[in-house]
Amino acid sequence: MLRGRLVAEKLDPNAWLDRYGDVLFRYAVARVRDKTVAEDLVQDAFLAAIGAVATYEGGSTEQTWLVGILRHKVLDYFRQSSREKQLQHEWSDEQDHDFDDEGSWAVSIDPWRTPEKAVEQDEFWGVLRGCVDTLPENLRTVFALRELDGLGTEELLATLDISTKNNLWVMLSRARKRLRQCLQNRWFEKWQQDVDV
Amino acid sequence: MLTCEETAQLISERLDRTLTLRERLMLRLHLFGCDLCNRYARQLKFLQRACAEAGEEQLTEAAELDETARERIRNRLQQGP
Numbered sequence: 001m002l003r004g005r006l007v008a009e010k011l012d013p014n015a016w017l018d019r020y021g022d023v024l025f026r027y028a029v030a031r032v033r034d035k036t037v038a039e040d041l042v043q044d045a046f047l048a049a050i051g052a053v054a055t056y057e058g059g060s061t062e063q064t065w066l067v068g069i070l071r072h073k074v075l076d077y078f079r080q081s082s083r084e085k086q087l088q089h090e091w092s093d094e095q096d097h098d099f100d101d102e103g104s105w106a107v108s109i110d111p112w113r114t115p116e117k118a119v120e121q122d123e124f125w126g127v128l129r130g131c132v133d134t135l136p137e138n139l140r141t142v143f144a145l146r147e148l149d150g151l152g153t154e155e156l157l158a159t160l161d162i163s164t165k166n167n168l169w170v171m172l173s174r175a176r177k178r179l180r181q182c183l184q185n186r187w188f189e190k191w192q193q194d195v196d197v
Numbered sequence: 198m199l200t201c202e203e204t205a206q207l208i209s210e211r212l213d214r215t216l217t218l219r220e221r222l223m224l225r226l227h228l229f230g231c232d233l234c235n236r237y238a239r240q241l242k243f244l245q246r247a248c249a250e251a252g253e254e255q256l257t258e259a260a261e262l263d264e265t266a267r268e269r270i271r272n273r274l275q276q277g278p
Contacts, residue, residue, distance in 0.1 A: 030257035039266040051278040103200025125255040147248040173209035
């Protein structure tokens, strides 16, 4: 009884939308990209949370708890939509122009000067986010779930309905390769010129 | 001997799974003589670590629910789950 009262005092569903609406929306839209889908997921998360108020154990803050519920909703969404879209088929016919016929690099891999300083600048993160957005949707999704959410191979396979581990690892490799190239073009090359002058 | 293309794939996979002993040896052999792949390996590792250490504000766009969506959600929440 006492516990129930404490919980009731702590969780305040009426204030959720104002307090956490934007935070949750930002979380969702970064993963699903589609604004309308993100809005629906935020709503679903709030509804699920209202239904689950009794199970809240106070081990985490209200916000962390809500984000955890939203995280499940986001993964559910990918589980359903990837089955329909068959994400894994999109990459297989794509030609890889980064290597020549002998399998040697056909693009330049330039040195990055002081990347550890780059991460301290807000502009760098803006460029990185822009680069992530240039990825085709299937690669963007695997990259986001792997590197933003830290999902492992098994979880990714279960969530995205990708048929084999090898397909998944090839997709991740392509995503990283493109991102590396994009960061080189949009950040490190520009930035190094400025400094060298 | 691995090509750069095969090496690049292993460099990425190393971030997702434990390579076999044979793969590790082949990788090391190639990296021993290839500056570009060495650089590639360092940059991918940097990319993964940077993402892992970054906060949600760095990795996600600043975004806000617009008024229409907010109103729609508010109305729906009032009906209860």
